[in-house]
Every structure is written in C-alpha cells, then in structure tokens.
Amino acid sequence: MTPRRKTHQVNVGGVLIGGDAPVSIQSMTSTYTYEIDKTVAQIRTMAEAGCDLVRVAVPQKRDTDALRSIIDQSPVPIIADVHYHFERALESLDAGVHKIRLNPGNIKDRKQVDRVIAACRDRGVPIRVGVNEGSVVERTDKDRRAAQQSAIRENPHDRLVQLMVDTLEDYLRIFEENDFRDVVLSLKSIDATIVIDAYRAASRRFDLPLHLGLTHAGPPETGTIRSIASLGALLADGVGDTIRISYAADPIYEVEHARELLCSLRLRDRVEPELIACPTCGRIEIDLIKLVADVRQKLVGIKTPVKVAIMGCVVNGPGEAEGADVAIFAGKGRGIIYVQGEQTRTVMEADMLDALYDECLKFAARVERGEATLTGRSVHIVPPD
Ligand code: SF4
Structure with missing residues (x-):
C-alpha cells in the first residue's frame, strides 16, 4: 500500500475530506427528495450501514423546499446534487446543505456559477466539481466538437483521459478566479481503466481532495468487479479521499461494498465480524x-x-x-x-x-x-x- 497522498482538506458539515482525514464513504438516495419521510428513512439506513455523507438530487424547487426538514432529521451531512439550475444550489444553501455537487459545464452563464461560489464561500460550504466521460466532449461549438471526437477516435483512452483532466482544469480556473479553494474533484467514467488513469493524472496535477467513483456501474452482480477494481487500485496507490460506489440497486449495497473495500485495504477499522x-x-x-x-x-x-x-x-x-x-x-x-x-x-x-x-x-x-x-x-x- 502506498501512503495516502495528502490533499487540501475541506469540512463537509463536520466530516473532513482530504488531508489526513480517513477516506469517507458517500452514497446517494434513490428517492424523490421532496418525499421527505422516504428520503430521511433511506438516509438513516445508509448512515447505519456506515455511510458518512449522503447526496440527494434537487432537480425541482419542491426538492430544495424539502431540504431543511431532511437536513434537520439526517444523522449525516447532506450534499445537494445540482445540474443545470443554479437556483437549486442557492436554495439548497439557504436550506443549510453541507456541500454542493456542481458541474460548471452544464450551467452556461458564468455569472451564475460565480454567484453559487460566492454563496458557498459565505457559508463555508465546499463544492464538488465533477467531470464525467460522457459529458466532456464539447456540445455547442461544432468545430471544437469535431476536433475532439477525431482526436478521441485516434487514441480513445489517452485522449479521453486528457480531455477529462483538461476540462476539469478549465472548470477550476473559475474557482481560482473566485479565490475559492474548498473544492473536491471527481472524474468519472464507466470504464475502469479510464477511471484509474484519469484520477492518477488528476492526483499528479491538482492538490485538491478526490472523490473516487466509477459511474453507471450497473447492478451489483456486474458492477462490483469494475468498481472495486478501479477504486481499489487507486486507493492502494494512495489516491482518493472519499468514495462512492454507484449501482443500479438499493444504495445500501453501495455503502456495504464501499465499507468492505475500505476495511479490506485497512483504510477503515471493522466494527462488525x-x-x-x-x-x-x-x-x-x-x-x-x-x-x-x-x-x-x-x-x-x-x-x-x-x-x-x-x-x-x-x-x-x-x-x-x-x-x-x-x-x-x-x-x-x-x-x-x-x-x-x-x-x-x-x-x-x-x-x-x-x-x-x-x-x-x-x-x-x-x-x-x-x-x-x-x-x-x-x-x-x-x-x-
Ligand atoms: S479447506 Fe478443505 S474442503 Fe475447503 S477448499 Fe480447502 S481442502 Fe477443500
């Protein structure tokens, strides 16, 4: 085992990510967030299984309206998953959320991203900035898109890894210009080899904490192997500060498997037989x-x-x-x-x-x-x- 790489530390509602903090486990609810009782029940089950942080989707105003009550009842810090609508991020912050997951690539107006960053700074709330393999290729500029696709066809693996890390660097410039450092990074793919190489490259290039994940892994029966292969390889290399395994299944499996992975690598003490x-x-x-x-x-x-x-x-x-x-x-x-x-x-x-x-x-x-x-x-x- 390679010693953990030390990264900048952020505080997510009392759970530390990065620095010398233990690798934390996070997962995401599969309920409609506006269904408060169901969401809180699932969060509690996940927390009992060892989940340190729980993310919830907030696609609609009624989801952020539910957040305050969910946060009040949750035994663990809550992360708001924001896509497209910067207002959902601001509403989540008003509700007291502990972290925001944001993809600046799908909020096109730079001023809106700046507003979210300013609101997070005011409240001491970190932001996870993520790129996914499926969303890094340019969508609006046709020439740029064609050039990227041609490069990927030439050397799919290396070009994709490079594009993911470069895109992340572009996003990070926005945060640097806002003098905002409390950022957690993720670079997700459905391909275990891309996950490994993208995170290794990011680990060399940035000193910010890394949220490890292999996205859209499928059901546990098939998704476990590729998830554990990639996340295990990175953790053994000393790379990774928080992990999320994602399955098309009850999120309890994500938490149980993440916990077993960390225990197997002796990155977490067992509490059960x-x-x-x-x-x-x-x-x-x-x-x-x-x-x-x-x-x-x-x-x-x-x-x-x-x-x-x-x-x-x-x-x-x-x-x-x-x-x-x-x-x-x-x-x-x-x-x-x-x-x-x-x-x-x-x-x-x-x-x-x-x-x-x-x-x-x-x-x-x-x-x-x-x-x-x-x-x-x-x-x-x-x-x-
Ligand atoms: S412990 Fe005995 S039964 Fe089990 S695999 Fe080994 S030899 Fe076979």
Missing part, C-alpha cells in the same frame, strides 16, 4: 455454503470485529485457526471449533450454526469486558491445488 470461508472442493463433507450463509446472517447482530473462519476440512491444519478468533473445521458430519487457536468443542453438523454463533457471542462478550483481545491477524486459507 469478519467472515472468512474456504471455497469448498471435492473433500467437503458438509453443506458448507449453506452454513456460511446462515452464519453470515446470524453475525449481523454482533458489534465486535470478531474474525470468524469456516473451513470445510482440516487439510490446511488447525494452525490456520490461530489467525481467527473463532474457527470451525468441518469433517464428516461434524466439526471442531477453535477459539483463538484453542480447541473448545466438537459438534455434529446439525449443531454447527448454533454452536459457532454461541462461541462468537461468548468471545465478543469477553472482548467487551476486556478479558480477551482480537487477534488482528489475517487468516490464510489455502485451498488445495
């Missing part, structure tokens, strides 16, 4: 996949980061259990449970779920009472060749 399981093979003699699914569900209630390992046999040796706080090694119709490397009991297959859960509960309680400490070590489960 970590479950490790073998992939199964021809040696398996129990229904391990069902056991893993059942244990995963049961562990949800435990709020201690106990490391739990479920292994289909003892091929890799009980020594593997030393890295887990609680582990089970299954055999023919039965399993041996270990707690921090000590064998505690042998149970029949029908009792594995309850027994393993019981050991997890007891161990978590001992940790809470200060009678035991978590191993804090990785468990290496090596399947046979």
Whole structure:
C-alpha cells in the first residue's frame, strides 16, 4: 500500500475530506427528495450501514423546499446534487446543505456559477466539481466538437483521459478566479481503466481532495468487479479521499461494498465480524455454503470485529485457526471449533450454526469486558491445488 497522498482538506458539515482525514464513504438516495419521510428513512439506513455523507438530487424547487426538514432529521451531512439550475444550489444553501455537487459545464452563464461560489464561500460550504466521460466532449461549438471526437477516435483512452483532466482544469480556473479553494474533484467514467488513469493524472496535477467513483456501474452482480477494481487500485496507490460506489440497486449495497473495500485495504477499522470461508472442493463433507450463509446472517447482530473462519476440512491444519478468533473445521458430519487457536468443542453438523454463533457471542462478550483481545491477524486459507 502506498501512503495516502495528502490533499487540501475541506469540512463537509463536520466530516473532513482530504488531508489526513480517513477516506469517507458517500452514497446517494434513490428517492424523490421532496418525499421527505422516504428520503430521511433511506438516509438513516445508509448512515447505519456506515455511510458518512449522503447526496440527494434537487432537480425541482419542491426538492430544495424539502431540504431543511431532511437536513434537520439526517444523522449525516447532506450534499445537494445540482445540474443545470443554479437556483437549486442557492436554495439548497439557504436550506443549510453541507456541500454542493456542481458541474460548471452544464450551467452556461458564468455569472451564475460565480454567484453559487460566492454563496458557498459565505457559508463555508465546499463544492464538488465533477467531470464525467460522457459529458466532456464539447456540445455547442461544432468545430471544437469535431476536433475532439477525431482526436478521441485516434487514441480513445489517452485522449479521453486528457480531455477529462483538461476540462476539469478549465472548470477550476473559475474557482481560482473566485479565490475559492474548498473544492473536491471527481472524474468519472464507466470504464475502469479510464477511471484509474484519469484520477492518477488528476492526483499528479491538482492538490485538491478526490472523490473516487466509477459511474453507471450497473447492478451489483456486474458492477462490483469494475468498481472495486478501479477504486481499489487507486486507493492502494494512495489516491482518493472519499468514495462512492454507484449501482443500479438499493444504495445500501453501495455503502456495504464501499465499507468492505475500505476495511479490506485497512483504510477503515471493522466494527462488525469478519467472515472468512474456504471455497469448498471435492473433500467437503458438509453443506458448507449453506452454513456460511446462515452464519453470515446470524453475525449481523454482533458489534465486535470478531474474525470468524469456516473451513470445510482440516487439510490446511488447525494452525490456520490461530489467525481467527473463532474457527470451525468441518469433517464428516461434524466439526471442531477453535477459539483463538484453542480447541473448545466438537459438534455434529446439525449443531454447527448454533454452536459457532454461541462461541462468537461468548468471545465478543469477553472482548467487551476486556478479558480477551482480537487477534488482528489475517487468516490464510489455502485451498488445495
Ligand atoms: S481442502 Fe480447502 S477448499 Fe477443500 S474442503 Fe478443505 S479447506 Fe475447503
């Protein structure tokens, strides 16, 4: 892991982005913002799952009218997502929003952008300035558009990355001329390789905090891989200050996957159990996949980061259990449970779920009472060749 690149720090309603602040998780509601109760309910669910910041769309006046009530009830800072209508940004600021997401490219009147920047400065509210792969090609100037498209056809990847970073630089000039520094940057694409290279280039060129995201990833079933591949590569490089995974699904998946990504890269401490399981093979003699699914569900209630390992046999040796706080090694119709490397009991297959859960509960309680400490070590489960 490369150490985090230090960026200018901004404060979003008490959540710091950039500098030495931990990488924060953000997501976006899928409700109509003017439906206050539904929006607040979704924000609360996202916050409980570990979301630090929530963005809401404000396409209409009735959305910004709802913002004050939403902000009052929200457990986390709220970001207003503004496109085309600068008035929505001003109304959101009046409602007390903590950050504005703005694309100066779709607010054509420079004076309107200046007004939003001035209002943000007055209130100490940062702005995210984003470019998306789909919106960087010139739309109005036909000659310029043709030249850009021709360049992209020649070398699609490099030209697109360059165009995204150059467009962002053009936008940033507006903020520099307004002497406004509290800016977070994003450069999104549906292509993981463009995301990686665009953010790497931006990281070299700007010292502002970066909001990482791969846009329009699709459903979690397919979007997870490209999202984690790109965001994981950047975070491992020390690039990125806040992340948003975006799926065509309930935003709770975005938050859960973002949290798992940060925990896996040790950029965030776990607060819940970590479950490790073998992939199964021809040696398996129990229904391990069902056991893993059942244990995963049961562990949800435990709020201690106990490391739990479920292994289909003892091929890799009980020594593997030393890295887990609680582990089970299954055999023919039965399993041996270990707690921090000590064998505690042998149970029949029908009792594995309850027994393993019981050991997890007891161990978590001992940790809470200060009678035991978590191993804090990785468990290496090596399947046979
Ligand atoms: S050999 Fe490995 S993968 Fe196969 S059942 Fe045993 S622990 Fe699981």
